[in-house]
Amino acid sequence: MTVTPVIAGVGRTAFSRRSGRTVLELATEAALGAIADAAIAVDDIDAIATYHDNDTASPSEVASDLGTGPLTWSQSVVGGGSELCALIGTAADVVADGRASHVLIYRAMNGASGIRMGDYGTGSAAGYRQFMAPYGYATPVEVAAMAAARHMAQYGTTREHLGAIAVTMRENAQRNPAAVMNGRPMTMDDYLACRPIAEPLHLLDCCLETDGAVAIVITSATDATARPAVEIRSWAYGAGPHSVVPYEKYPDLTTMFPIWLREQLFERAGVGPADIDVACLYDAFTYTVLSQIEDFGFCDKGLAGEFVGSGAIATGGSLPVNPNGGLLSEGYIHGLNNVAEAVAQLRGSAADRQVPDAHLALVSGYSFSRGSALILGSAA
Incomplete structure (x- = not known):
């Protein structure tokens, strides 16, 4: 049977310059919103993934905070925006291959009040950067x-x-x-x-520097029962x-x-x-x-x-x-x-x-x- 991967749920927190909350709290709020939007239970989540720059809560922390069951697939990618659509695409393939039924993807960050990506000097000075930073x-x-x-x-x-x-x-x-x-x-x-x-x-x-989180749930078209699903x-x-x-x-x-x-x-x-x-x-x-x-x-x-x-x-x-x-x-x-x-x-x-x-x-x-x-x- 052909499985069509879809985005079935979306959740988010408020966006601000100073959340006053941990990235785990932000991730969990967005995740619960996406799960509710997809009209599934927390127990239905069997895979979790995120991408980050060492500035967020891990999938295992989020799974524990949510109280999910066992995970059949998990991914934590260190990387910038280049990984965004690739991670969603990979999760879609995981659903299409039957390795997971409901994948939660989230990005949580205190990008204004916490670790700021644009800060000069926060990156490594090794490799090619050693020839660029002095200029x-x-x-x-x-x-x-x-x-x-x-x-x-x-x-x-x-x-x-x-x-x-x-x-x-x-x-x-x-x-x-x-x-x-x-x-x-x-x-x-x-x-x-x-x-x-x-x-x-x-x-x-x-672009802005922002505190907040967004999460989505990817599942199969046959399992999407709530709001209109969006095909990948x-x-x-x-x-x-x-x-x-x-x-x-x-x-x-x-x-x-x-x-x-x-x-x-x-x-x-x-x-x-x-x-x-x-x-x-x-x-x-x-x-x-x-x-x-x-x-x-x-x-x-x-x-x-x-x-x-x-x-x-x-x-x-x-x-x-x-x-x-x-x-x-x-x-x-x-x-x-x-x-x-x-x-x-x-x-x-x-x-x-x-x-x-x-x-x-x-x-x-x-x-x-x-x-x-x-x-x-x-x-x-």
């Missing part, structure tokens, strides 16, 4: 800034193009009561006036040469990970870029949205600035991007909140931010030159 090239924003500068020089991309992304995400957040930046609108003038972080990227080009149509993981970080050996700083995985991603789902109704792109920085739009094939290389400036990524545009406000304006839960948004859109439950007739969603996660992506579809 101030050591954190994600500096990597993205170098790529953005190259794109600007090569294709004429402007700060206003990047600003169109930031302003659109903030506008989207005004229709999302759960967004950290709800109630805090932003204009292009606000964007252009904000302080620099790593030229050409400024403060409002960077395809997933792919890809990395190019010298993919640890884009430094002097990287072949083209204006490209990102989608060029290594897009063919298999779309082919496995039997669709193309034009078929995608909503894109939940990992927007750690404005520039990386622009690059992904090109590298997934939504527009020709070098034309994404014009594309985003035209309003195409707005909720009513040809490619709505992150109707929740994304990592830039909803919150940064390492990308899992964008998966939750894709599920809401495909369920038709996104209220004022709902994209009309949303049946296919693309979700991405990355660590610049390596990353993963999902294509999700409504079961109807």
Whole structure:
């Protein structure tokens, strides 16, 4: 019998700058929400997985706190956003293969009040970093800034193009009561006036630092009995040469990970870029949205600035991007909140931010030159 893996439940905590709670408490709350949303019992969970940067509670701790039964599969991946969609895809395969029936995936973090990913000096100085850190090239924003500068020089991309992304995400957040930046609108003038972080990227080009948690439950379509389930149509993981970080050996700083995985991603789902109704792109920085739009094939290389400036990524545009406000304006839960948004859109439950007739969603996660992506579809 063919098993169709689906996302059957979603749970989340409030997002804030200071939760005042442990990551275990956050993980458990989100997990219980996802289990309830899937209309299953805690005892039904037989597999748990997470990805992290040594800043969260382990699957065994969460299982103990929830009071699950024995687990047939568990995964704890140390890695950034590049692991997001790959972990969900792997869990889908686990369900399809019959190794587990109900997989809980969560991401819990105190990203503002606890361990801050963007802190300078928190990473290892070993390996390639020893040659980069002395020159101030050591954190994600500096990597993205170098790529953005190259794109600007090569294709004429402007700060206003990047600003169109930031302003659109903030506008989207005004229709999302759960967004950290709800109630805090932003204009292009606000964007252009904000302080620099790593030229050409400024403060409002960077995602939020957030405390909170999101969880999802993956099961089979036949076991999904509650709210409309969302099918996991395809997933792919890809990395190019010298993919640890884009430094002097990287072949083209204006490209990102989608060029290594897009063919298999779309082919496995039997669709193309034009078929995608909503894109939940990992927007750690404005520039990386622009690059992904090109590298997934939504527009020709070098034309994404014009594309985003035209309003195409707005909720009513040809490619709505992150109707929740994304990592830039909803919150940064390492990308899992964008998966939750894709599920809401495909369920038709996104209220004022709902994209009309949303049946296919693309979700991405990355660590610049390596990353993963999902294509999700409504079961109807």
